[in-house]
Amino acid sequence: MNAFCTKSAISRVQSLVGTASQRSTLCRLSRNKPTPSYTGHARSLKSFCGHPSNAVRQYSVASSAPRPPTTGDSYEPEAPHADANAHPSTTTQLAEDAKYLLQLYPRPDVIFTKGEGCYLYDQAGRKFLDLNAGIAVNALGHGDKQVQEIISDQAGKLIHLSNLYHNEHAGKFAKMIVDSLPQTKEGNMGKGSKVFFCNSGTEANEAALKFGRKWGRRNIKAGETNTKTTVVSFSNAFHGRSMGALSATPTVKYQTPFMPLLPGFVSAPFNDIEAAKQLIDENVCAVIVEPVQGEGGIFPASQEFLHTLRSRCDEVGALLIFDEIQCGLGRTGKLFAYENYGVAPDILTLAKPLANGVPIGAVLLAPHVAEIIKPGDHGTTFGGSPFATRLGMSVFDRIRNPKFLSHVTEVGNYLKSQCEELANNSPLISQVRGIGLMVGLQLRGSVDPQLFIDLAREHGVLVISAGNNTIRLVPPLIITKEEVDKSIQVFESVISDMESYIAAGKDLKG
Numbered sequence: 001m002n003a004f005c006t007k008s009a010i011s012r013v014q015s016l017v018g019t020a021s022q023r024s025t026l027c028r029l030s031r032n033k034p035t036p037s038y039t040g041h042a043r044s045l046k047s048f049c050g051h052p053s054n055a056v057r058q059y060s061v062a063s064s065a066p067r068p069p070t071t072g073d074s075y076e077p078e079a080p081h082a083d084a085n086a087h088p089s090t091t092t093q094l095a096e097d098a099k100y101l102l103q104l105y106p107r108p109d110v111i112f113t114k115g116e117g118c119y120l121y122d123q124a125g126r127k128f129l130d131l132n133a134g135i136a137v138n139a140l141g142h143g144d145k146q147v148q149e150i151i152s153d154q155a156g157k158l159i160h161l162s163n164l165y166h167n168e169h170a171g172k173f174a175k176m177i178v179d180s181l182p183q184t185k186e187g188n189m190g191k192g193s194k195v196f197f198c199n200s201g202t203e204a205n206e207a208a209l210k211f212g213r214k215w216g217r218r219n220i221k222a223g224e225t226n227t228k229t230t231v232v233s234f235s236n237a238f239h240g241r242s243m244g245a246l247s248a249t250p251t252v253k254y255q256t257p258f259m260p261l262l263p264g265f266v267s268a269p270f271n272d273i274e275a276a277k278q279l280i281d282e283n284v285c286a287v288i289v290e291p292v293q294g295e296g297g298i299f300p301a302s303q304e305f306l307h308t309l310r311s312r313c314d315e316v317g318a319l320l321i322f323d324e325i326q327c328g329l330g331r332t333g334k335l336f337a338y339e340n341y342g343v344a345p346d347i348l349t350l351a352k353p354l355a356n357g358v359p360i361g362a363v364l365l366a367p368h369v370a371e372i373i374k375p376g377d378h379g380t381t382f383g384g385s386p387f388a389t390r391l392g393m394s395v396f397d398r399i400r401n402p403k404f405l406s407h408v409t410e411v412g413n414y415l416k417s418q419c420e421e422l423a424n425n426s427p428l429i430s431q432v433r434g435i436g437l438m439v440g441l442q443l444r445g446s447v448d449p450q451l452f453i454d455l456a457r458e459h460g461v462l463v464i465s466a467g468n469n470t471i472r473l474v475p476p477l478i479i480t481k482e483e484v485d486k487s488i489q490v491f492e493s494v495i496s497d498m499e500s501y502i503a504a505g506k507d508l509k510g
C-alpha cells in the first residue's frame with residue numbers, strides 16, 4: 001500500500017517540505033508566481049464543511065472518550081479530516097474487520113455512517129463532500145427522501161419473488177426505459193426493444209456477451225461449425241470481473257492472475273479507427289465499447305470512432321454493444337451517453353445509478369436481437385425483483401426529467417471549466433477530459449494520484465482515481481455549483497501542497 005495511506009498525507013508533506021515560510025518559498029520557486037503559504041490556506045480550509053470546530057464539538061458530544069490517541073506528528077489540527085482524527089473506535093474496528101473481510105481494496109481509515117445529499121459523515125461526525133457517489137452510483141445523492149419512502153413502502157409489501165412469477169413493477173419499468181430510448185431507424189434500438197433486468201454491471205455485460213454469441217450462431221444448422229464467435233473490445237476498457245466481462249477487459253493487471261480467459265476475445269486500441277476496421281471481420285459476433293471510458297481514465301470515444309464501429313458491425317453482421325454502466329443514465333447530461341454521438345447500439349447495458357445504490361442492472365436489446373433470445377437461454381434469481389424495479393422506476397423517472405439533465409450539463413460544464421482553470425495554473429495537471437459530471441484530471445506523467453486523493457480527503461473532499469494517474473470526478477448528479485466551488489478550493493490547496501513537495505525534490509512516482 002502507498003505509504004501515504006498509512007499516515008496523514010498532510011503531515012508527510014509538512015515534514016518533508018520544512019517550515020511554512022520555506023514551503024511558501026519553494027512554492028514560489030516552483031510555480032514562479034505568488035503562492036499562499038501552507039498555513040494560510042490550511043487555516044482557510046478549517047472552516048470548510050463546518051470543521052474542525054463542528055467536528056470537535058460533535059465528536060465530544062458523541063463520545064465521552066478522550067480525543068484519539070496521537071503519535072507525535074500524526075495529529076494535525078490543520079487537517080481536520082486526517083485519518084488520525086477519526087473516532088477512536090475506528091482503528092480497532094478496522095483491525096477487527098480485517099480479520100474477516102477479504103482484503104481486496106486499499107481503503108483509508110475512515111468509517112462512514114450516514115449520508116445526506118452530496119455529503120458523507122464518518123463515525124466522528126465529520127462531514128466529507130463526496131465526489132465519488134459510490135463510483136458513479138448515487139446519482140440522487142445520499143439519504144434522498146423519495147428513495148427512502150419507496151424502499152420502506154416496498155420492503156413492507158414484497159421484496160423478492162424470483163422470475164418464476166410476475167410482479168407488478170418490472171414490466172412497467174421496462175416500458176418506461178424503452179419509451180425513453182431515442183427513436184432511430186425502425187427495427188433498431190428504440191421502439192420494440194426489450195429489457196432484461198439483472199443485479200450489477202458485470203452481470204449485464206455477461207448477459208450481453210452471451211446474447212452476442214447466440215447472435216453469431218443464429219443461422220448455424222446442426223452439424224455446421226460456427227466461426228462467428230469473436231468478441232472485439234478496446235484498450236483501457238472496463239467491463240467487469242467475471243470471466244466473460246474480464247475477457248473483454250484487456251488490462252494486464254486485471255487479466256493476468258486469472259489466465260486463461262475465455263477464447264475468442266480480441267482487442268484493438270480505443271479510438272483507433274483503422275485498427276477497428278481491420279479487426280472487425282466476418283468472424284466477429286459482437287463489439288463491446290464504452291462511449292465514455294470510466295475506469296480507464298475518463299476517455300470519451302470520438303464521433304468518428306463510434307460511427308465506424310456502427311458501420312463496420314453492419315457490414316459484417318456483428319452486434320454493437322454499448323456499455324453505459326458508468327457513463328449512462330444522465331451522467332453526461334443526456335439520458336443515454338450515445339445520444340451525444342447519434343449512433344445507436346444493438347445492445348445497451350446499464351447499472352450503477354439505476355436504483356441509486358440498490359443493486360440492479362439492465363440489458364436493452366434491439367428488436368432483432370430480442371427475437372433470437374428464447375426462454376431458458378439466460379436467467380437470474382434476484383434480477384427484476386419488485387423491490388429493485390419499483391425503486392428503479394422512480395429513480396429513472398427523476399433522472400430522465402429534462403430539467404434534471406440540463407442541471408447535469410450546466411454544473412458539469414462549470415466543473416470542467418473550473419478544472420481547466422486549475423490545469424492552466426498548474427503543471428501538475430496535464431489534461432482535463434470528460435462530458436457532463438464525468439470529469440478526469442490527468443496528472444502529469446509520473447505523479448501518483450494517491451497523494452492527491454489523500455490530501456483532498458484530509459481536507460474533507462472525497463475523490464478517486466482511474467486509469468493511468470487520473471483523478472476521477474463522478475459526483476452525485478444533484479451537486480451544485482457552490483459544492484463545485486468548495487471542491488475546487490480544496491483542489492487548489494492540494495495542488496499547492498503537491499507542488500511544494502515536488503519543489504522540495506521529492507519523488508511523486510506511484
Ligand SMILES: Cc1ncc(COP(=O)(O)O)c(C=O)c1O
Nearest residue numbers: 200201202238239240294325326
Ligand atoms: C463501464 C463499466 N462496465 C462494467 C462495470 C462493472 O459493473 P459492476 O461493478 O456493477 O459489476 C463497471 C464498474 O465500474 C463499469 O464502469
